Amino acid sequence: MHGTMSSISVAGMLRLLCSFGRSGELLIDSGRIKGKIVIDSGNIVSATAERTLFKTSGLRDTVVQLLLALEEGSFSFIELAPRNEKPSGIGIEDVILESAREIWKNPGNSVNIRDLIFPEDEVLRTTRLAAGREITVSFQADEWNLLAAFNGDSDIGTVLEDSGIERGKAEIILYGLTSAGLLRRLRFKIPELSKIAREELGNIGAAIVDSEFIRQKFDRKKMGMKNFVSLLNGLEASISEITGRTRAKVIIEKMWAATK
Amino acid sequence: MKYDVLLYQSGLIVLMAAVIWNAVVIFKLSAVIKQNKPIWILPAFAAVLLAAAFCFHAYASYSLLPQMTELINRMASSDVMLDPARLGTLKIQMAQVKDALIWLKMASFTAFGVAALMLLMSNLIYLKWISK
Amino acid sequence: MSEEAMQVYSHIAVVSAGVLFWAGFMVFGFIAGRYTKVFNRETFSGLLMTAPSGILIYAILMLLRSSTMVKSQQFNDGLQVAAYVFLLVSAVLCLAGMIKFGKLLDELLKYKG
Numbered sequence: 001m002h003g004t005m006s007s008i009s010v011a012g013m014l015r016l017l018c019s020f021g022r023s024g025e026l027l028i029d030s031g032r033i034k035g036k037i038v039i040d041s042g043n044i045v046s047a048t049a050e051r052t053l054f055k056t057s058g059l060r061d062t063v064v065q066l067l068l069a070l071e072e073g074s075f076s077f078i079e080l081a082p083r084n085e086k087p088s089g090i091g092i093e094d095v096i097l098e099s100a101r102e103i104w105k106n107p108g109n110s111v112n113i114r115d116l117i118f119p120e121d122e123v124l125r126t127t128r129l130a131a132g133r134e135i136t137v138s139f140q141a142d143e144w145n146l147l148a149a150f151n152g153d154s155d156i157g158t159v160l161e162d163s164g165i166e167r168g169k170a171e172i173i174l175y176g177l178t179s180a181g182l183l184r185r186l187r188f189k190i191p192e193l194s195k196i197a198r199e200e201l202g203n204i205g206a207a208i209v210d211s212e213f214i215r216q217k218f219d220r221k222k223m224g225m226k227n228f229v230s231l232l233n234g235l236e237a238s239i240s241e242i243t244g245r246t247r248a249k250v251i252i253e254k255m256w257a258a259t260k
Numbered sequence: 261m262k263y264d265v266l267l268y269q270s271g272l273i274v275l276m277a278a279v280i281w282n283a284v285v286i287f288k289l290s291a292v293i294k295q296n297k298p299i300w301i302l303p304a305f306a307a308v309l310l311a312a313a314f315c316f317h318a319y320a321s322y323s324l325l326p327q328m329t330e331l332i333n334r335m336a337s338s339d340v341m342l343d344p345a346r347l348g349t350l351k352i353q354m355a356q357v358k359d360a361l362i363w364l365k366m367a368s369f370t371a372f373g374v375a376a377l378m379l380l381m382s383n384l385i386y387l388k389w390i391s392k
Numbered sequence: 393m394s395e396e397a398m399q400v401y402s403h404i405a406v407v408s409a410g411v412l413f414w415a416g417f418m419v420f421g422f423i424a425g426r427y428t429k430v431f432n433r434e435t436f437s438g439l440l441m442t443a444p445s446g447i448l449i450y451a452i453l454m455l456l457r458s459s460t461m462v463k464s465q466q467f468n469d470g471l472q473v474a475a476y477v478f479l480l481v482s483a484v485l486c487l488a489g490m491i492k493f494g495k496l497l498d499e500l501l502k503y504k505g
Binding site: 264267268270271272274275277278281282284285288289292359362363365366369370372373375376377379380382383384386387390 | 395398399401402405406408409410411412413415416417419420422423426447450469472473476477479480482483484486487489490491493494497498501
Binding site for chain 1: 291292293389390391392
Protein backbone atom coordinates (compact mmCIF):
# COMPACT_ATOMS: atom_id res chain seq x y z
CA MET A 1 0.00 0.00 0.00
CA HIS A 2 1.40 3.36 -1.00
CA GLY A 3 0.12 6.89 -0.58
CA THR A 4 1.04 10.56 -0.64
CA MET A 5 0.59 12.96 2.24
CA SER A 6 -1.43 15.37 0.15
CA SER A 7 -4.27 12.85 -0.12
CA ILE A 8 -4.38 11.60 3.49
CA SER A 9 -2.41 12.36 6.64
CA VAL A 10 -0.02 9.81 8.06
CA ALA A 11 -2.01 10.00 11.30
CA GLY A 12 -5.24 9.20 9.48
CA MET A 13 -3.63 6.29 7.67
CA LEU A 14 -2.10 4.90 10.87
CA ARG A 15 -5.47 5.06 12.61
CA LEU A 16 -7.16 3.24 9.74
CA LEU A 17 -4.53 0.50 9.74
CA CYS A 18 -4.87 0.11 13.52
CA SER A 19 -8.66 0.08 13.44
CA PHE A 20 -8.61 -2.66 10.80
CA GLY A 21 -6.21 -4.68 12.99
CA ARG A 22 -3.48 -4.79 10.35
CA SER A 23 0.11 -5.89 10.92
CA GLY A 24 3.15 -4.46 9.21
CA GLU A 25 5.42 -1.45 8.84
CA LEU A 26 4.31 2.03 7.96
CA LEU A 27 7.25 3.75 6.28
CA ILE A 28 7.15 7.54 6.36
CA ASP A 29 9.30 9.96 4.37
CA SER A 30 8.45 13.64 4.14
CA GLY A 31 11.98 14.91 3.69
CA ARG A 32 12.51 16.43 7.10
CA ILE A 33 10.91 13.44 8.82
CA LYS A 34 11.72 9.85 8.03
CA GLY A 35 11.08 6.66 9.94
CA LYS A 36 8.77 3.73 10.42
CA ILE A 37 6.04 2.62 12.78
CA VAL A 38 5.48 -1.07 13.31
CA ILE A 39 2.02 -2.32 14.14
CA ASP A 40 0.86 -5.75 15.02
CA SER A 41 -2.80 -6.75 14.89
CA GLY A 42 -3.71 -3.06 15.08
CA ASN A 43 -1.42 -2.23 18.01
CA ILE A 44 1.65 -0.02 17.86
CA VAL A 45 4.58 -2.15 18.92
CA SER A 46 7.62 -0.14 17.89
CA ALA A 47 8.83 2.89 16.00
CA THR A 48 12.16 4.08 14.68
CA ALA A 49 13.07 7.51 13.37
CA GLU A 50 15.95 8.45 11.07
CA ARG A 51 15.05 12.11 10.95
CA THR A 52 12.64 14.09 13.14
CA LEU A 53 12.03 17.77 13.88
CA PHE A 54 12.91 17.39 17.54
CA LYS A 55 14.86 14.94 19.60
CA THR A 56 12.79 11.95 20.55
CA SER A 57 12.71 10.05 23.80
CA GLY A 58 10.83 6.80 23.97
CA LEU A 59 8.35 5.04 21.71
CA ARG A 60 5.39 7.36 22.26
CA ASP A 61 7.46 10.45 21.51
CA THR A 62 8.92 8.83 18.38
CA VAL A 63 5.44 8.05 17.06
CA VAL A 64 4.32 11.60 17.87
CA GLN A 65 7.27 13.04 15.98
CA LEU A 66 6.75 10.77 12.98
CA LEU A 67 3.09 11.81 12.81
CA LEU A 68 4.26 15.40 12.30
CA ALA A 69 5.14 14.43 8.72
CA LEU A 70 2.45 16.56 7.16
CA GLU A 71 4.42 18.14 4.34
CA GLU A 72 4.65 16.81 0.82
CA GLY A 73 5.99 13.32 0.93
CA SER A 74 4.96 9.74 0.79
CA PHE A 75 4.32 6.77 2.96
CA SER A 76 3.96 3.11 2.32
CA PHE A 77 2.75 0.16 4.30
CA ILE A 78 4.38 -3.18 4.10
CA GLU A 79 1.97 -5.82 5.28
CA LEU A 80 3.47 -8.50 7.48
CA ALA A 81 2.09 -11.56 9.17
CA PRO A 82 0.82 -10.96 12.72
CA ARG A 83 3.48 -11.79 15.29
CA ASN A 84 1.35 -11.48 18.38
CA GLU A 85 3.79 -9.05 19.94
CA LYS A 86 3.01 -7.44 23.23
CA PRO A 87 1.11 -4.16 22.66
CA SER A 88 2.99 -1.05 23.74
CA GLY A 89 -0.15 0.35 25.35
CA ILE A 90 0.02 3.50 23.21
CA GLY A 91 -3.45 4.55 22.23
CA ILE A 92 -3.52 5.61 18.60
CA GLU A 93 -6.14 8.32 19.26
CA ASP A 94 -4.11 9.67 22.16
CA VAL A 95 -0.89 9.81 20.18
CA ILE A 96 -2.57 11.57 17.27
CA LEU A 97 -3.96 14.25 19.59
CA GLU A 98 -0.50 14.68 21.07
CA SER A 99 1.00 15.14 17.60
CA ALA A 100 -1.60 17.83 16.91
CA ARG A 101 -0.55 19.58 20.13
CA GLU A 102 3.03 19.47 18.87
CA ILE A 103 2.00 21.32 15.73
CA TRP A 104 0.36 23.99 17.85
CA LYS A 105 3.29 24.25 20.27
CA ASN A 106 5.81 24.70 17.45
CA PRO A 107 4.27 27.09 14.95
CA GLY A 108 7.62 27.63 13.22
CA ASN A 109 7.57 24.05 12.01
CA SER A 110 3.92 23.77 11.33
CA VAL A 111 2.55 23.25 7.87
CA ASN A 112 -0.78 24.24 6.41
CA ILE A 113 -3.19 21.73 7.86
CA ARG A 114 -6.20 23.32 6.11
CA ASP A 115 -5.82 20.80 3.29
CA LEU A 116 -6.19 18.01 5.82
CA ILE A 117 -9.43 19.19 7.46
CA PHE A 118 -12.93 19.17 6.01
CA PRO A 119 -14.36 22.25 4.28
CA GLU A 120 -16.16 24.71 6.55
CA ASP A 121 -19.63 23.86 5.28
CA GLU A 122 -19.39 20.24 6.38
CA VAL A 123 -21.15 19.07 9.52
CA LEU A 124 -19.43 16.75 11.97
CA ARG A 125 -20.53 14.79 14.99
CA THR A 126 -18.86 12.70 17.65
CA THR A 127 -18.09 9.16 16.54
CA ARG A 128 -19.96 6.27 18.12
CA LEU A 129 -17.68 3.53 19.36
CA ALA A 130 -18.35 -0.01 18.26
CA ALA A 131 -19.60 -2.35 21.01
CA GLY A 132 -16.78 -3.69 23.17
CA ARG A 133 -14.22 -1.17 21.94
CA GLU A 134 -12.26 0.83 24.49
CA ILE A 135 -10.03 3.82 23.96
CA THR A 136 -7.88 5.83 26.35
CA VAL A 137 -7.36 9.46 25.45
CA SER A 138 -6.15 12.43 27.48
CA PHE A 139 -7.95 15.62 26.55
CA GLN A 140 -7.07 19.20 27.17
CA ALA A 141 -9.97 21.54 27.88
CA ASP A 142 -10.04 23.11 24.41
CA GLU A 143 -9.92 19.71 22.76
CA TRP A 144 -12.78 18.33 24.83
CA ASN A 145 -14.89 21.44 24.45
CA LEU A 146 -14.42 21.49 20.71
CA LEU A 147 -15.24 17.77 20.48
CA ALA A 148 -18.43 18.36 22.50
CA ALA A 149 -19.44 21.29 20.28
CA PHE A 150 -19.71 19.06 17.21
CA ASN A 151 -23.23 17.82 17.80
CA GLY A 152 -24.22 17.18 14.21
CA ASP A 153 -26.16 20.42 14.04
CA SER A 154 -23.82 23.23 13.06
CA ASP A 155 -21.24 23.28 10.31
CA ILE A 156 -17.51 23.37 10.96
CA GLY A 157 -17.18 27.10 10.30
CA THR A 158 -19.86 27.92 12.86
CA VAL A 159 -18.47 25.59 15.52
CA LEU A 160 -14.94 26.93 15.14
CA GLU A 161 -16.19 30.51 15.30
CA ASP A 162 -18.37 29.90 18.35
CA SER A 163 -15.71 27.88 20.19
CA GLY A 164 -13.87 30.94 21.42
CA ILE A 165 -10.57 29.20 20.57
CA GLU A 166 -8.06 31.07 18.46
CA ARG A 167 -8.75 30.05 14.86
CA GLY A 168 -5.37 28.53 14.03
CA LYS A 169 -5.37 26.47 17.20
CA ALA A 170 -8.97 25.39 16.69
CA GLU A 171 -8.14 24.13 13.19
CA ILE A 172 -5.18 22.12 14.49
CA ILE A 173 -7.34 20.62 17.26
CA LEU A 174 -9.95 19.77 14.65
CA TYR A 175 -7.25 18.11 12.55
CA GLY A 176 -6.28 16.04 15.59
CA LEU A 177 -9.85 15.08 16.46
CA THR A 178 -10.75 14.04 12.91
CA SER A 179 -7.44 12.20 12.31
CA ALA A 180 -7.98 10.36 15.58
CA GLY A 181 -11.42 9.36 14.31
CA LEU A 182 -13.20 11.01 17.23
CA LEU A 183 -15.33 13.04 14.86
CA ARG A 184 -17.11 11.77 11.82
CA ARG A 185 -18.59 13.63 8.91
CA LEU A 186 -22.31 13.68 8.49
CA ARG A 187 -23.71 13.30 5.00
CA PHE A 188 -24.86 16.85 5.33
CA LYS A 189 -23.55 20.31 4.57
CA ILE A 190 -25.19 23.69 4.33
CA PRO A 191 -25.57 24.36 0.61
CA GLU A 192 -25.61 27.72 -1.12
CA LEU A 193 -29.35 28.16 -1.11
CA SER A 194 -29.38 31.52 -2.89
CA LYS A 195 -27.31 30.10 -5.74
CA ILE A 196 -29.66 27.15 -6.24
CA ALA A 197 -32.76 29.37 -5.99
CA ARG A 198 -31.25 31.82 -8.49
CA GLU A 199 -30.49 29.00 -10.92
CA GLU A 200 -34.09 27.81 -10.68
CA LEU A 201 -36.05 31.06 -10.48
CA GLY A 202 -33.64 33.81 -11.45
CA ASN A 203 -33.03 36.78 -9.18
CA ILE A 204 -36.47 36.42 -7.63
CA GLY A 205 -35.33 33.04 -6.24
CA ALA A 206 -32.45 34.69 -4.38
CA ALA A 207 -34.90 37.31 -3.10
CA ILE A 208 -37.16 34.55 -1.74
CA VAL A 209 -34.23 32.95 0.10
CA ASP A 210 -33.14 36.27 1.61
CA SER A 211 -36.71 37.10 2.66
CA GLU A 212 -36.97 33.72 4.39
CA PHE A 213 -33.71 34.31 6.24
CA ILE A 214 -35.05 37.67 7.42
CA ARG A 215 -38.43 36.15 8.39
CA GLN A 216 -36.83 33.35 10.40
CA LYS A 217 -34.16 35.70 11.80
CA PHE A 218 -31.33 33.23 11.05
CA ASP A 219 -27.74 34.21 10.58
CA ARG A 220 -26.76 32.29 7.46
CA LYS A 221 -23.18 31.95 8.73
CA LYS A 222 -24.28 30.36 11.99
CA MET A 223 -26.95 28.00 10.87
CA GLY A 224 -27.44 24.59 12.38
CA MET A 225 -29.27 21.55 11.07
CA LYS A 226 -32.48 22.43 12.93
CA ASN A 227 -32.41 25.98 11.58
CA PHE A 228 -31.70 24.64 8.13
CA VAL A 229 -34.67 22.26 8.21
CA SER A 230 -36.92 25.06 9.45
CA LEU A 231 -35.57 27.32 6.71
CA LEU A 232 -36.23 24.73 4.00
CA ASN A 233 -39.80 24.28 5.27
CA GLY A 234 -40.30 28.04 5.12
CA LEU A 235 -38.73 28.19 1.68
CA GLU A 236 -41.01 25.44 0.39
CA ALA A 237 -44.05 27.40 1.57
CA SER A 238 -42.74 30.64 0.06
CA ILE A 239 -41.72 29.14 -3.27
CA SER A 240 -45.12 27.37 -3.42
CA GLU A 241 -46.82 30.75 -3.17
CA ILE A 242 -44.83 32.07 -6.11
CA THR A 243 -44.50 29.03 -8.38
CA GLY A 244 -46.87 26.37 -7.09
CA ARG A 245 -46.26 23.32 -4.93
CA THR A 246 -44.98 21.01 -7.68
CA ARG A 247 -42.13 23.26 -8.73
CA ALA A 248 -41.39 24.23 -5.14
CA LYS A 249 -40.90 20.57 -4.27
CA VAL A 250 -38.48 20.09 -7.15
CA ILE A 251 -36.44 23.11 -6.02
CA ILE A 252 -36.43 22.05 -2.37
CA GLU A 253 -35.33 18.55 -3.41
CA LYS A 254 -32.41 20.12 -5.26
CA MET A 255 -31.53 22.03 -2.10
CA TRP A 256 -31.68 18.83 -0.07
CA ALA A 257 -29.56 17.03 -2.65
CA ALA A 258 -26.94 19.75 -2.32
CA THR A 259 -26.59 19.01 1.39
CA LYS A 260 -25.17 15.59 0.67
CA MET B 261 -73.52 66.75 -21.29
CA LYS B 262 -70.05 66.45 -22.71
CA TYR B 263 -68.24 65.97 -19.39
CA ASP B 264 -69.94 62.64 -18.65
CA VAL B 265 -68.75 61.35 -22.03
CA LEU B 266 -65.24 62.46 -21.12
CA LEU B 267 -65.59 60.75 -17.74
CA TYR B 268 -66.55 57.47 -19.39
CA GLN B 269 -63.87 57.71 -22.04
CA SER B 270 -61.21 58.60 -19.47
CA GLY B 271 -62.35 55.59 -17.45
CA LEU B 272 -61.97 53.36 -20.50
CA ILE B 273 -58.48 54.68 -21.28
CA VAL B 274 -57.27 54.28 -17.70
CA LEU B 275 -58.78 50.79 -17.58
CA MET B 276 -57.01 49.99 -20.83
CA ALA B 277 -53.72 51.18 -19.30
CA ALA B 278 -54.35 48.94 -16.27
CA VAL B 279 -55.04 45.98 -18.57
CA ILE B 280 -51.87 46.67 -20.60
CA TRP B 281 -49.91 46.76 -17.35
CA ASN B 282 -51.55 43.47 -16.43
CA ALA B 283 -50.34 41.97 -19.71
CA VAL B 284 -46.77 43.16 -19.03
CA VAL B 285 -46.83 41.83 -15.48
CA ILE B 286 -48.28 38.47 -16.52
CA PHE B 287 -45.57 38.24 -19.20
CA LYS B 288 -42.86 38.77 -16.56
CA LEU B 289 -44.53 36.47 -14.03
CA SER B 290 -44.76 33.69 -16.64
CA ALA B 291 -41.02 34.03 -17.24
CA VAL B 292 -40.39 33.62 -13.49
CA ILE B 293 -42.12 30.25 -13.42
CA LYS B 294 -40.68 29.33 -16.84
CA GLN B 295 -44.07 28.94 -18.47
CA ASN B 296 -43.84 29.31 -22.21
CA LYS B 297 -47.56 29.57 -22.97
CA PRO B 298 -48.13 33.23 -23.92
CA ILE B 299 -51.17 33.99 -21.75
CA TRP B 300 -50.11 37.63 -21.69
CA ILE B 301 -51.67 37.84 -25.17
CA LEU B 302 -55.12 37.60 -23.55
CA PRO B 303 -54.90 40.87 -21.57
CA ALA B 304 -53.02 42.45 -24.48
CA PHE B 305 -55.96 41.59 -26.73
CA ALA B 306 -58.32 42.78 -23.99
CA ALA B 307 -56.61 46.17 -24.20
CA VAL B 308 -57.18 46.20 -27.96
CA LEU B 309 -60.87 45.44 -27.39
CA LEU B 310 -61.10 48.26 -24.85
CA ALA B 311 -59.55 50.56 -27.45
CA ALA B 312 -62.23 49.38 -29.89
CA ALA B 313 -64.94 50.07 -27.27
CA PHE B 314 -63.46 53.52 -26.85
CA CYS B 315 -63.55 54.13 -30.61
CA PHE B 316 -67.18 52.95 -30.86
CA HIS B 317 -68.17 55.24 -28.02
CA ALA B 318 -66.24 58.16 -29.45
CA TYR B 319 -67.80 57.68 -32.88
CA ALA B 320 -71.28 57.53 -31.34
CA SER B 321 -70.66 60.55 -29.12
CA TYR B 322 -68.87 62.82 -31.56
CA SER B 323 -70.49 61.82 -34.86
CA LEU B 324 -73.82 60.04 -34.52
CA LEU B 325 -75.29 61.91 -31.54
CA PRO B 326 -74.67 65.38 -33.07
CA GLN B 327 -76.15 63.97 -36.28
CA MET B 328 -79.21 62.83 -34.33
CA THR B 329 -79.52 66.22 -32.62
CA GLU B 330 -79.33 67.90 -36.01
CA LEU B 331 -82.08 65.63 -37.39
CA ILE B 332 -84.32 66.32 -34.36
CA ASN B 333 -83.81 70.06 -34.75
CA ARG B 334 -84.64 69.87 -38.43
CA MET B 335 -87.73 67.84 -37.70
CA ALA B 336 -88.95 70.46 -35.22
CA SER B 337 -88.95 73.19 -37.86
CA SER B 338 -92.35 74.15 -39.28
CA ASP B 339 -91.17 73.63 -42.91
CA VAL B 340 -90.55 69.96 -42.31
CA MET B 341 -93.63 69.46 -40.16
CA LEU B 342 -95.82 70.64 -43.04
CA ASP B 343 -93.99 68.60 -45.68
CA PRO B 344 -94.87 64.90 -45.32
CA ALA B 345 -92.25 63.80 -47.86
CA ARG B 346 -89.37 65.52 -46.03
CA LEU B 347 -90.76 64.35 -42.68
CA GLY B 348 -90.75 60.77 -43.93
CA THR B 349 -87.16 61.05 -45.18
CA LEU B 350 -86.05 62.54 -41.86
CA LYS B 351 -87.80 59.78 -39.94
CA ILE B 352 -85.97 57.16 -42.01
CA GLN B 353 -82.63 58.95 -41.44
CA MET B 354 -83.32 59.15 -37.70
CA ALA B 355 -84.19 55.45 -37.57
CA GLN B 356 -80.91 54.64 -39.36
CA VAL B 357 -78.86 56.73 -36.92
CA LYS B 358 -80.71 55.21 -33.98
CA ASP B 359 -80.01 51.71 -35.29
CA ALA B 360 -76.35 52.58 -35.73
CA LEU B 361 -76.27 53.93 -32.15
CA ILE B 362 -77.80 50.77 -30.74
CA TRP B 363 -75.43 48.59 -32.77
CA LEU B 364 -72.45 50.60 -31.60
CA LYS B 365 -73.61 50.41 -28.00
CA MET B 366 -73.97 46.67 -28.34
CA ALA B 367 -70.58 46.33 -30.01
CA SER B 368 -68.97 48.58 -27.40
CA PHE B 369 -70.37 46.63 -24.46
CA THR B 370 -69.55 43.34 -26.18
CA ALA B 371 -65.93 44.43 -26.59
CA PHE B 372 -65.98 45.59 -22.96
CA GLY B 373 -67.34 42.21 -21.83
CA VAL B 374 -64.96 40.10 -23.94
CA ALA B 375 -62.03 42.21 -22.74
CA ALA B 376 -63.08 41.54 -19.14
CA LEU B 377 -63.39 37.82 -19.87
CA MET B 378 -59.87 37.73 -21.35
CA LEU B 379 -58.39 39.54 -18.39
CA LEU B 380 -60.09 37.13 -16.02
CA MET B 381 -58.98 34.12 -18.04
CA SER B 382 -55.32 35.12 -18.12
CA ASN B 383 -55.24 35.82 -14.40
CA LEU B 384 -57.10 32.61 -13.60
CA ILE B 385 -54.75 30.55 -15.76
CA TYR B 386 -51.74 32.10 -14.02
CA LEU B 387 -53.27 31.48 -10.61
CA LYS B 388 -53.90 27.87 -11.60
CA TRP B 389 -50.28 27.48 -12.68
CA ILE B 390 -48.98 28.71 -9.36
CA SER B 391 -51.48 26.71 -7.35
CA LYS B 392 -50.63 23.20 -8.49
CA MET C 393 -82.48 41.22 -33.88
CA SER C 394 -85.12 43.53 -32.52
CA GLU C 395 -84.22 46.81 -30.85
CA GLU C 396 -85.48 45.54 -27.54
CA ALA C 397 -83.40 42.37 -27.79
CA MET C 398 -80.32 44.44 -28.60
CA GLN C 399 -80.94 46.65 -25.56
CA VAL C 400 -81.34 43.60 -23.32
CA TYR C 401 -78.16 42.09 -24.78
CA SER C 402 -76.30 45.36 -24.10
CA HIS C 403 -77.46 45.38 -20.49
CA ILE C 404 -76.39 41.78 -19.98
CA ALA C 405 -73.05 42.53 -21.66
CA VAL C 406 -72.28 45.54 -19.49
CA VAL C 407 -73.23 43.80 -16.24
CA SER C 408 -71.25 40.71 -17.23
CA ALA C 409 -68.29 42.91 -18.13
CA GLY C 410 -68.49 44.61 -14.74
CA VAL C 411 -68.57 41.29 -12.91
CA LEU C 412 -65.77 39.81 -15.03
CA PHE C 413 -63.48 42.84 -14.65
CA TRP C 414 -64.15 42.79 -10.94
CA ALA C 415 -63.30 39.08 -10.78
CA GLY C 416 -60.24 39.49 -13.05
CA PHE C 417 -58.65 42.19 -10.92
CA MET C 418 -59.68 40.33 -7.76
CA VAL C 419 -57.76 37.26 -8.95
CA PHE C 420 -54.77 39.44 -9.76
CA GLY C 421 -55.03 41.00 -6.31
CA PHE C 422 -54.89 37.50 -4.89
CA ILE C 423 -51.70 36.79 -6.87
CA ALA C 424 -50.18 40.07 -5.67
CA GLY C 425 -51.20 39.12 -2.12
CA ARG C 426 -48.96 36.07 -2.36
CA TYR C 427 -45.99 38.33 -3.13
CA THR C 428 -46.88 40.50 -0.14
CA LYS C 429 -46.90 37.38 2.02
CA VAL C 430 -43.59 36.00 0.73
CA PHE C 431 -41.57 39.20 0.51
CA ASN C 432 -43.32 41.13 3.28
CA ARG C 433 -43.57 44.08 0.90
CA GLU C 434 -46.59 46.23 0.11
CA THR C 435 -48.12 45.38 -3.27
CA PHE C 436 -51.48 47.17 -2.92
CA SER C 437 -53.00 43.69 -3.15
CA GLY C 438 -55.89 44.85 -0.94
CA LEU C 439 -56.48 47.78 -3.26
CA LEU C 440 -56.33 45.49 -6.29
CA MET C 441 -58.97 43.30 -4.69
CA THR C 442 -61.33 46.12 -3.67
CA ALA C 443 -60.84 48.68 -6.44
CA PRO C 444 -62.62 46.63 -9.12
CA SER C 445 -65.80 46.88 -7.04
CA GLY C 446 -66.22 50.30 -8.67
CA ILE C 447 -66.55 48.62 -12.05
CA LEU C 448 -69.21 46.37 -10.57
CA ILE C 449 -71.06 49.40 -9.18
CA TYR C 450 -70.75 51.03 -12.63
CA ALA C 451 -72.45 48.02 -14.18
CA ILE C 452 -75.23 48.03 -11.58
CA LEU C 453 -75.86 51.77 -11.99
CA MET C 454 -75.96 51.44 -15.78
CA LEU C 455 -78.47 48.64 -15.44
CA LEU C 456 -80.56 50.73 -13.05
CA ARG C 457 -80.43 53.68 -15.42
CA SER C 458 -81.72 51.58 -18.29
CA SER C 459 -84.49 50.03 -16.24
CA THR C 460 -88.03 51.28 -16.48
CA MET C 461 -88.15 51.84 -12.72
CA VAL C 462 -86.55 55.27 -13.01
CA LYS C 463 -88.71 57.76 -14.83
CA SER C 464 -86.94 61.04 -14.07
CA GLN C 465 -84.49 62.12 -16.81
CA GLN C 466 -82.53 64.20 -14.30
CA PHE C 467 -82.14 61.19 -12.00
CA ASN C 468 -81.12 59.09 -14.99
CA ASP C 469 -78.41 61.58 -15.92
CA GLY C 470 -77.24 61.59 -12.33
CA LEU C 471 -77.04 57.80 -12.33
CA GLN C 472 -75.03 57.86 -15.54
CA VAL C 473 -72.54 60.40 -14.17
CA ALA C 474 -72.23 58.42 -10.93
CA ALA C 475 -71.65 55.22 -12.92
CA TYR C 476 -68.92 56.87 -15.01
CA VAL C 477 -67.28 58.34 -11.91
CA PHE C 478 -67.20 54.90 -10.29
CA LEU C 479 -65.71 53.43 -13.47
CA LEU C 480 -63.01 56.11 -13.66
CA VAL C 481 -62.08 55.97 -9.97
CA SER C 482 -62.03 52.19 -10.03
CA ALA C 483 -59.86 52.14 -13.16
CA VAL C 484 -57.42 54.66 -11.65
CA LEU C 485 -57.09 52.58 -8.48
CA CYS C 486 -56.62 49.37 -10.50
CA LEU C 487 -53.90 51.07 -12.54
CA ALA C 488 -52.22 52.34 -9.36
CA GLY C 489 -52.25 48.80 -7.95
CA MET C 490 -50.87 47.38 -11.18
CA ILE C 491 -48.06 49.94 -11.32
CA LYS C 492 -47.16 49.32 -7.69
CA PHE C 493 -46.99 45.57 -8.22
CA GLY C 494 -45.12 45.99 -11.50
CA LYS C 495 -42.47 48.08 -9.73
CA LEU C 496 -42.02 45.50 -6.98
CA LEU C 497 -41.73 42.76 -9.60
CA ASP C 498 -39.08 44.74 -11.53
CA GLU C 499 -37.19 45.25 -8.29
CA LEU C 500 -37.30 41.52 -7.55
CA LEU C 501 -36.26 40.59 -11.09
CA LYS C 502 -33.20 42.84 -10.76
CA TYR C 503 -32.40 41.64 -7.22
CA LYS C 504 -28.72 40.97 -6.79
CA GLY C 505 -28.77 39.97 -3.15
